[in-house]
Amino acid sequence: MTRLDGLLVLVLLGSALVLVRTSYEARRLFAELDRARAEQRRLDAEYKRLDAERQAQGTHLRVERVARDKLAMRPATPGITTYVDEPAGAGATR
Numbered sequence: 001m002t003r004l005d006g007l008l009v010l011v012l013l014g015s016a017l018v019l020v021r022t023s024y025e026a027r028r029l030f031a032e033l034d035r036a037r038a039e040q041r042r043l044d045a046e047y048k049r050l051d052a053e054r055q056a057q058g059t060h061l062r063v064e065r066v067a068r069d070k071l072a073m074r075p076a077t078p079g080i081t082t083y084v085d086e087p088a089g090a091g092a093t094r
């Protein structure tokens with residue numbers, strides 16, 4: 001009977017060690033998941049901020065102002081528009 005008792009004690013100790021290791025691993029994975037979720041929230045907030053900034057940069061008025069101020073562009077008027085006429089035989093050769 002003592003052999004059986006000794007064997008049962010060893011099995012019990014082994015089971016307890018496996019339980020402790022499994023609990024530790026579960027806690028570690030949960031902490032890692034929590035860190036990943038926090039990183040996801042941070043990245044989502046940054047994406048929303050950058051998207052709003054991109055939309056603000058692409059407004060029609062801003063593009064027009066940059067074209068006028070930095071690129072020295074001006075609206076096309078009939079007085080400054082040059083029209084190019086295609087020679088008569090050039091369009092037929094395709």
